[in-house]
Amino acid sequence: MTVLKRILAATGAVAALTISATGAWAQDCPHGDLDARYCDRDGDLIADIPEDASELLDPNPLIFAYTPVEDPAVYKTAWSDFLSHLEETTGKDVVFFPVQSNAAQIEAMRSGRLHISGFNTGSNPLAVNCAGFRPFTIMASKDGHFGYEMEIITYPESGIAGVEDIKGKQLAFSSPTSNSGFKAPSAILKSEYDLVAERDFEPAFSGKHDNTILGVANKDYMAGAVANSVMQRMIERDVIKPEQVVSIYKSQTFPTTGFGTVYNLKPELQAKIKDAFFSFDWEGTTLQEEFKKSGEEQFLEMNYKEFWDVIRKIDAANGVSYSCQ
Template structure:
């Protein structure tokens, strides 16, 4: 079984645990044995042996594969130029097609700097040595997105219970809003089990699910509303093509970071590039300011604190962090 094709089993814990995580312990989380965590921050430490640290001539960067990679290569170009200037390295955009490809690339040493989506972060940290340190937010520090279950007008689905007996589109098993959170919700609050009460299908990416609903290929789908808002802003879909029948609490957005074994001096320069990037007039701002709240700055985060609710959802889902 590959790294991400793990068995996911929804527990019978309440939706308050699965989606709100109020007052409950974090999911049992552990790093792969090849990593160390001496300071207890839940991410892999840089190797103390300098010979095991890497200092590549070209840094490979990948953005989470939620939408068309060709679009995002252009969106990220100004930032990548800034990253190159700050680090003194060449920088190459890696257009990953799936969460699995992105995880395996970092685990194999082919990916150095990346944005991993919300649900993939814990597995990337545990199995690929990913060290997230920042995410996008508004200028006031507001951040986050919600999971929405959407349908199209005239689908016959007007409430979540109507999904019974129909197809339900998810994105991938590592996605928080595209699989894990809605699966916990459907099981615990609405007593709907995949394969028994509805037919689950996997689209691979949020934009595929959103387009599938808009084009009436799927009667319902679970998606990240930040992706949908950007697609509406770009004119990819029209607002009237979709209807929201459920909206979750707010979750953290894509986490950005580097692979643990980067030379510490280089890792520090990568962090500097994110903190000093000028958003004004950039393609990055044009693309991400359409989110709500707008994403127009990089703010510091920690995996230990900001991803606690996601680890709780993983616990509700019975996710294993074993690395194959």
């Protein structure tokens, strides 16, 4: 056999070995829509906890973030009692990380700088698929009711009496990753009213729900798509007056912010964090004081596969991809 033939034969053997190994890995580590770094052997659509102990994290302090919907200073205070409980339950220090955008929040978890978090409805699937987020709970009322609606709001005497009147005007969204602040209204406007951004109306992005709500209330935006739970809390805090806004559309109920951990914390640490959520007594706490304004007073156990099904369908209708950049 010539040298060239031996090289070609060896190259073929290596290629065959690579293909075989890749196939074996794909069978051993199915991941569906998850990024290739994660496995989903049990089919629950979230990343499995690594089996290799060398891949597990046991950080101190733990970094906690709440979704960036309103003033971070308000929520640092609101979460203070819960974070003290989390410290007691885990035996670790906990630091509140005030994130400024959904993208920054997802990147922080993907890079290992964020360990426990609440991701808003729309960014939850991207956090699950790109950052290894494992959500397990949402907030609910004492009777178990949970969720919120997307509302399209305007201000009195804006000239917009119904959704059809948005045509030729401006509509404010929060951010492209937000369910109620972009994805759900985009799908609804297209399917129910044949209204498409850029073609039929001018889209504007405010960055956050509270910015949209304030913008509409102060007549900076003619109309806006918002989460009504955020709007209710702002009304309760006297940030805006209810008579400053008019609702022209209200959607079906969507799941609210999902809370969970990054996939590669030690299993026993993930169990302690989960226990902290479900053993927390809301009565008389800063968390109750803030969230009772929108009717939420307990943590309810949930699973991503079932609770976020409607959101994944909205994403599919909008052609949203969960591929990681």
